[in-house]
Amino acid sequence: MMTIENKIVAITGAGRGIGRATAIHLAARGARLVLGARSEAEIASVAGEIEAAGGEAVYRAIDVTRAVDLEDLVKLACERFGRLDVIINNAGIGPLSRFKALKVDEWDAMIDVNLKGALYGIAAVLPVFTGQDSGHVINVVSTAGLKIVPTMGVYAATKNALRTATEGLRQEAGKNLRVTEISPGFIDTTFAYASIADPDIRAAIVTRKEALAISPVAIARAIAFAIEQPSDVEIGSIVVRPTAQD
Numbered sequence: 109m110m111t112i113e114n115k116i117v118a119i120t121g122a123g124r125g126i127g128r129a130t131a132i133h134l135a136a137r138g139a140r141l142v143l144g145a146r147s148e149a150e151i152a153s154v155a156g157e158i159e160a161a162g163g164e165a166v167y168r169a170i171d172v173t174r175a176v177d178l179e180d181l182v183k184l185a186c187e188r189f190g191r192l193d194v195i196i197n198n199a200g201i202g203p204l205s206r207f208k209a210l211k212v213d214e215w216d217a218m219i220d221v222n223l224k225g226a227l228y229g230i231a232a233v234l235p236v237f238t239g240q241d242s243g244h245v246i247n248v249v250s251t252a253g254l255k256i257v258p259t260m261g262v263y264a265a266t267k268n269a270l271r272t273a274t275e276g277l278r279q280e281a282g283k284n285l286r287v288t289e290i291s292p293g294f295i296d297t298t299f300a301y302a303s304i305a306d307p308d309i310r311a312a313i314v315t316r317k318e319a320l321a322i323s324p325v326a327i328a329r330a331i332a333f334a335i336e337q338p339s340d341v342e343i344g345s346i347v348v349r350p351t352a353q354d
Contacts, residue, residue, distance in 0.1 A: 112336050113138030116189045118181055120172050120229060121199030123150025125297035126248065126324045130196060133328035134335075135163035142185040142192070143167040144177075145199070172199045172225030178232040186236060194244040194335055195233045197226035197270075203303040204259040204313070211305075215262045222266035223273075230277060237285055242339070244286040246331060247274045251293040251349050259309050278344060286342045288334045293349025296321040320352040 117134055121127040123145035131141050135158040143151040148169035155165040166188050170177035185192040200222045203214040226247050237243025252260045253268040271289055278287035294317055304310040326348050334343040 111138065112332060115139045115193045115335060116142065116185055116191055117194040117196065117335070118142040118144065118185050118192055118233075119196045119198055120144045120170065120178075120181070120225065122154060122167070123147045125299050126292060126295060126327045127196075127198045128154050129324035130198070130328040130331050131165065132158060132161075133325060133332060135165060136161065137332060137336075138163075139335075140189055141165040142181060142188070144170040144172075144181045146171055172228060173220040175228040175231065178225075178228040182232040182236055191240055192233060192236050192243070194246060195229055196246045196248065196331060197229040198248045199225050200248065200250075200299070201303055202260075202263045202299060203305065204263060204309055205304070205306055206259055206309075207261060209306065218262055218266045222263070223269050226270050227273065230273075241284050243284075244288070244335060245274075245277065246288045246290060246334060247271075248327075249274070249289050249291050251291050251347060251353070254291065254347070255354065275344075278342070283340075286334075286337075286339075288331075288343050289345050290327060290330055290334070291345070291347040291349075292327050293347070293353045294321045295324050295327060297324055320350040322348075322350045 117139045119127050119131050122131050122143035131143055131154050135141055143155055143165055145151045151167040155167045158165040168181055168184050170181055205211045247270055249271050250267040252264040253271055256264050274289045281287050330346045330348045
């Protein structure tokens with residue numbers, strides 16, 4: 109296997125949950141991190157934790173719905189470290205609701221963050237990866253797209269659209285660009301309920317999460333596994349969920 113040590117890795121949504129866990133895990137393996145998220149305070153805290161443990165991390169507050177912010181994050185990586193080896197398009201939101209609630213603004217927001225945000229990340233890194241003749245795009249999707257259930261229709265649609273785009277990129281990528289999708293199941297983060305307005309849906313999600321959720325470190329380990337493969341080995345898709353999840 110290749111080593112993760114000295115890999116330059118950019119992560120969106122790095123301030124909490126899966127993004128935070130992945131940043132800390134990869135830093136412990138020797139990667140140098142470029143962190144992006146909406147909350148500068150949160151990513152500054154993650155960077156501080158990494159540096160206190162002897163690692164290296166830089167950060168920038170970004171909004172993934174703005175293509176220029178992703179371009180700035182990639183520029184930060186190249187200016188600070190001279191290259192970028194991996195981008196992890198992890199930022200996502202999930203304000204779940206039933207269609208009849210007509211939360212059209214929330215539908216638009218999920219499309220903007222979950223799908224367009226990842227596409228903007230891809231657009232920002234492809235010129236760099238093409239110039240280097242190497243790189244790795246990792247897109248975080250969801251098991252919600254593998255089993256469609258009520259309240260998750262639009263959320264699952266955004267994740268499945270990204271899944272389709274990921275496969276399209278993989279087929280176009282050529283021999284020196286690796287492309288991976290990671291599908292988390294129920295993970296022990298605030299993501300599962302923080303943005304849900306409907307109290308009944310939120311309560312149901314919290315109850316289910318408390319019953320079976322696994323640590324976000326499980327996703328971090330899966331991402332590390334994909335990164336550390338030899339350069340001619342591509343891990344196309346990884347599904348990581350609790351053993352008790354349907």
